[in-house]
Amino acid sequence: MKLNERSLVFYATCDSPADNAGFLYKRGERHTAYHRRWFVLKGNMLFYFEERDSREPVGLVVLEGCTVELCDSAEEFAFAIRFSGTKSRTYVLAADSQAAMEAWVKALSRASFDYMRLVVRELEKPWLGLPAVGGCQCWGKQHGGLLLAPLVGVQCFLLSRPGYASPAGGSSCPPPPAPLSPSPQQCKSARPH
Structure with missing residues (x-):
């Protein structure tokens, strides 16, 4: 090395x-x-x-x-x-x-x-079974995404691996509490094409 x-x-x-x-x-x-x-x-x-x-x-x-x-x-x-x-x-x-x-x-x-990976897995567990919220689909490892996205209010497609799209066609995760949440127009314009 x-x-x-x-x-x-x-x-x-x-x-x-x-x-x-x-x-x-x-x-x-x-x-x-x-x-x-x-x-x-x-x-x-x-x-x-x-x-x-x-x-x-x-x-x-x-x-x-x-x-x-x-x-x-x-x-x-x-x-x-x-x-x-x-x-x-x-x-x-x-x-x-x-x-x-x-x-x-x-x-x-x-x-x-290895320890950090274990911590991330433990933090992901509560999010694994979450249903779709407000028509948005948050998705997990099977789709290349990072399940911690809802915690920080970042759109799922921004945390995905290249070449993957969310099952909802790029819909964002539930937004964080106001005043940080984007408007529906911002969500639509931020979708990858």
């Missing part, structure tokens, strides 16, 4: 908000001593730096296909990031306090794309 190193360094150090950041102790892969590193979690990427003010990260862990769990270690407040697979590396980290450890475990557990 090739990564654009310059883009990753920029992303790691830019001013965009981090999901979590702070010092952790990282156990080495070969030498089992712990080293204090500055960690920054952005999305599903966990960057670590020698110091808080370092210009470049010394490492990156992509948090996909992993589990985060507490572990037994000589260090107090230790936890591990384990990847599935026979030759996959396990990262053992330790925090300065119980509260910091819990915050990191929670943030890391929620960082993967």
Whole structure:
């Protein structure tokens, strides 16, 4: 796999908000001593730096296909990031306090794309059985749409995959509460042709 190193360094150090950041102790892969590193979690990427003010990260862990769990270690407040697979590396980290450890475990557990997909599925469940409202048909995965559209008041066809049309011929989902709801004329003119 090739990564654009310059883009990753920029992303790691830019001013965009981090999901979590702070010092952790990282156990080495070969030498089992712990080293204090500055960690920054952005999305599903966990960057670590020698110091808080370092210009470049010394490492990156992509948090996909992993589990985060507490572990037994000589260090107090230790936890591990384990990847599935026979030759996959396990990262053992330790925090300065119980509260910091819990915050990191929670943030890391929620960082993967798999977790986000699970959250979206759970949010979609209440919308799966909804009937048509006011002649509009909101449609789901079988038609290429996103079921969360009614939540945000966005027209279904805007959230569809290219090449798909809604069963109602492009009708929009039920509009959001006033004053944001479009007029019927706007709905008709916004239909794809």
